[in-house]
Amino acid sequence: MKPEDKQEKTHFEYPKVTTFDVMREYWSSLRRHKLLLLLTFGGMLIAVIGSVISPLFYKEFFDTLNLISNDSTKDVSLLIKIIITILGINLINWAGWRISWFSTNRIEANVMSDCLEKAFVYLIKHSHNFFISNFAGSLVQRINRFSRAFEAIFERVFYDISSLVIKIMGAGIVLYFVKPSIALAMGAWVAIFLSVSYYFTKKKLKYDIKAAQANSKITGMLSDAISNHGSIQFFSGYKEESKRINDEIVPFRKLNIFRWDFAAYIDAVQALLTIGVEFVVFYYGIKYWSLGLISLGTFVLIQAYVLNIGNSLWSFGRVVRDIYQGVADAKEMVEILHLRHEIIDIPNARNLEIKSGNIEFKNISFAFGKEGDNDKHVFKNLNLVINAGEKVALIGSSGAGKSTLVKLLLRLHDIKDGEISIDGQNIKNVTQESLRENISLVPQDPALFHRTLVDNIHYGNRNATNEQVIEASKLAHSDIFINEFPFKYETFVGERGVKLSGGERQRVAIARAILKNAPILVLDEATSSLDSHSEALIQDALATLMKGKTTLVIAHRLSTIRKMDRIIVLGKDGVLEDGSHDDLLKANGAYAKLWNLQAGGFSSENIEAILDQK
Numbered sequence: 001m002k003p004e005d006k007q008e009k010t011h012f013e014y015p016k017v018t019t020f021d022v023m024r025e026y027w028s029s030l031r032r033h034k035l036l037l038l039l040t041f042g043g044m045l046i047a048v049i050g051s052v053i054s055p056l057f058y059k060e061f062f063d064t065l066n067l068i069s070n071d072s073t074k075d076v077s078l079l080i081k082i083i084i085t086i087l088g089i090n091l092i093n094w095a096g097w098r099i100s101w102f103s104t105n106r107i108e109a110n111v112m113s114d115c116l117e118k119a120f121v122y123l124i125k126h127s128h129n130f131f132i133s134n135f136a137g138s139l140v141q142r143i144n145r146f147s148r149a150f151e152a153i154f155e156r157v158f159y160d161i162s163s164l165v166i167k168i169m170g171a172g173i174v175l176y177f178v179k180p181s182i183a184l185a186m187g188a189w190v191a192i193f194l195s196v197s198y199y200f201t202k203k204k205l206k207y208d209i210k211a212a213q214a215n216s217k218i219t220g221m222l223s224d225a226i227s228n229h230g231s232i233q234f235f236s237g238y239k240e241e242s243k244r245i246n247d248e249i250v251p252f253r254k255l256n257i258f259r260w261d262f263a264a265y266i267d268a269v270q271a272l273l274t275i276g277v278e279f280v281v282f283y284y285g286i287k288y289w290s291l292g293l294i295s296l297g298t299f300v301l302i303q304a305y306v307l308n309i310g311n312s313l314w315s316f317g318r319v320v321r322d323i324y325q326g327v328a329d330a331k332e333m334v335e336i337l338h339l340r341h342e343i344i345d346i347p348n349a350r351n352l353e354i355k356s357g358n359i360e361f362k363n364i365s366f367a368f369g370k371e372g373d374n375d376k377h378v379f380k381n382l383n384l385v386i387n388a389g390e391k392v393a394l395i396g397s398s399g400a401g402k403s404t405l406v407k408l409l410l411r412l413h414d415i416k417d418g419e420i421s422i423d424g425q426n427i428k429n430v431t432q433e434s435l436r437e438n439i440s441l442v443p444q445d446p447a448l449f450h451r452t453l454v455d456n457i458h459y460g461n462r463n464a465t466n467e468q469v470i471e472a473s474k475l476a477h478s479d480i481f482i483n484e485f486p487f488k489y490e491t492f493v494g495e496r497g498v499k500l501s502g503g504e505r506q507r508v509a510i511a512r513a514i515l516k517n518a519p520i521l522v523l524d525e526a527t528s529s530l531d532s533h534s535e536a537l538i539q540d541a542l543a544t545l546m547k548g549k550t551t552l553v554i555a556h557r558l559s560t561i562r563k564m565d566r567i568i569v570l571g572k573d574g575v576l577e578d579g580s581h582d583d584l585l586k587a588n589g590a591y592a593k594l595w596n597l598q599a600g601g602f603s604s605e606n607i608e609a610i611l612d613q614k
C-alpha cells in the first residue's frame with residue numbers, strides 16, 4: 001500500500017448519514033435561538049417584500065411623469081410624494097436588512113461554537129481504537145469544517161434561496177395583476193434559467209468532488225512527507241519526494257482547468273440567456289407600449305424585476321454548489337457524531353471499589369480487528385492472577401502482547417471472551433472513569449501535551465498543590481533537568497513532548513504517575529530510555545511508590561525486575577513461566593537462558609529465539 005492510501009484505511013464503518021441528519025444536528029442547536037431566528041427571517045422578509053414593492057412606485061412615478069409632461073401646469077408635488085414613499089420603503093428595506101444581519105451574526109457565532117463544542121466533546125470520548133485508526137489532522141479538519149459549513153449553509157439557504165423564492169413569488173403576483181401574460185413569460189424564463197443552471201451545476205459537482213479528493217490526497221502526502229522530514233534528510237530523498245508530490249499535482253492541475261472551464265461555459269450560457277431576455281423584454285415592451293397595451297411605468301416595472309431577479313439567478317449555481325459542499329463537509333463530522341462510542345459504561349455502572357487490589361484475567365481471548373476478521377489472536381484463553389499488593393514483572397518477546405494486556409486492563413479495548421476483574425468486580429461493570437482513576441500508568445511511549453512541564457505533571461492529579469508537583473518531580477528525578485531549562489517548570493515541551501529527550505519524557509510521565517498515586521501501578525517499559533545510573537536512581541523512587549500497591553512492571557532489561565515478587569514470561573501461546581527470579585533460574589527455562597544471555601550481552605534476536613523455542 002502506498003503511504004498516501006493510508007488515509008482511507010480505517011476499521012470504521014461509519015453510519016450512513018443523510019442531508020436530513022445534517023440539518024437535524026444544526027437544528028438541535030439552532031432551535032435554542034428562536035427569537036434571533038425570527039428576527040433574521042422577519043428582517044429579511046420585510047426587506048425582500050420592500051424590494052418587490054418599490055418598483056411599483058417607480059411604475060407610478062413614470063406613469064405620473066408621463067401624464068404631467070403633457071400638462072402645462074406641471075404640478076410635481078405628486079412626483080415628490082412618490083419619491084418620498086420610495087425613500088420610506090428603502091429605509092424600511094435598509095432597517096430590515098440590518099436587523100436580519102445583526103441577528104444572523106449572533107446566530108452563526110452561537111451555533112458555530114455550539115457545533116465546535118459538541119463535536120469535540122463527543123469525538124474525544126471515542127475509543128482508543130478510533131483514534132489510532134484515524135489521522136489526527138483529518139479529525140481536526142472534520143470538526144472545523146462541521147462548524148464552518150453551518151455559516152455557508154445558513155447564509156446560502158436563508159439569504160440566497162429563501163430571498164430568491166420570495167422575490168420570484170412577489171414579482172409573479174404583482175405582474176399577474178398588472179399583466180398576466182408577462183407574469184407567465186417571466187415564470188417560464190425563471191424556470192428555464194434555474195433548470196439549466198441546476199443541470200450544469202450537478203454535472204460540475206462530480207468534478208468538484210474529484211478535485212476535493214485529489215486535494216485531500218495531496219494534503220495527506222504533504223503532511224506525511226513533512227512529518228518524515230528527518231527520513232527525507234537522512235536518505236537524501238528530496239528528488240523522490242518532489243516526484244511523488246508532482247505526480248499528484250499534475251492531474252490536479254488538469255482537473256482544475258477542466259472544472260474552471262466548465263464554470264466559464266455555464267457562465268457563458270447564463271450570459272446568453274440574460275442577453276436574450278433583455279432583448280425580448282425591450283422588444284415586446286416597445287411593441288406593447290406602441291399598441292397602448294402597457295404604460296411606460298409598467299415597462300420600467302418589468303425592467304426592474306428582470307434586473308433584480310436576474311442578479312439573484314446569476315449566482316444560483318454557485319449557491320447550490322456552496323450548499324452541496326457545506327453539506328458534504330458537515331456529513332463527515334455527523335458520521336462521527338452518529339458513530340456509537342465503542343466502549344461504553346453499562347447502565348447504572350458503579351464505581352470501582354478497591355479493597356486490596358487483586359487483579360484477575362480469567363480465560364481471556366482478544367484479537368485486534370472486527371469479529372470474523374482473520375486477524376491473529378493476541379491472547380487465547382489466557383489466565384493470570386496478580387494478587388493484592390504483589391509486584392509482578394511481565395516479560396516477553398516484542399509483539400507478545402504485553403502492552404496490549406495493559407490496555408485491556410484499562411479497558412481501552414473490550415475483550416472478546418473471558419473476564420478481567422479487580423477485587424472481584426468485572427471491569428466491564430464499573431465506570432471507565434473510576435477504573436482508570438485507580439490505575440497509575442507510565443506508558444511505553446509517553447506523549448505529553450504541548451503545555452508547560454508543570455501543567456503536564458499536574459495532569460496526574462489536578463487537585464495536587466504545586467509543592468506536591470515538585471515533590472513528585474524530584475522523586476522521578478525530572479527536577480534536575482527541568483531546572484536547567486531557562487523557564488524551568490514553565491517550559492513548553494513541544495507537540496507530544498518532542499522537545500524533550502526520550503528519557504526526559506519518561507521521567508515526566510513517571511512524575512505524573514507518582515503524583516496520581518493510584519492503588520494499582522503499571523509501568524510499561526517506564527525506564528527503558530534511561531541510562532543505567534538514572535534508572536538505578538529512579539528504581540529506588542519507584543520501589544517506594546510500589547509499597548502497598550499492586551504493581552505490574554513490563555521490562556526488557558531483566559536487571560530492573562529481578563527484585564519483583566513474581567516474574568511472568570509471556571510467549572506466543574500465553575504464559576510460559578511464572579515464579580520468582582530464583583525459582584525461574586532454578587527451573588532453568590527460557591528466563592534462565594535470557595538471564596544468562598543478558599549477563600553476557602543482550603540482543604533482541606536472542607530473546608525472540610529463546611521465547612519462541614518454548
Ligand SMILES: Nc1ncnc2c1ncn2[C@@H]1O[C@H](COP(=O)(O)OP(=O)(O)OP(=O)(O)O)[C@@H](O)[C@H]1O
Nearest residue numbers: 132368378396397398399400401402403404405444
Ligand atoms: N492497534 C492495533 N491493531 C492491530 N494490531 C495491533 C495493534 N496494536 C498492537 N497490535 C499487534 O498486537 C501484538 C501485540 O502488541 P503489543 O504492543 O502488545 O506488544 P508488546 O508485547 O508490548 O511488544 P513490545 O515489547 O515491542 O512493546 C503485535 O503483534 C502488534 O502488531
Ligand SMILES: [Mg+2]
Nearest residue numbers: 402403404444
Ligand atoms: Mg509494548
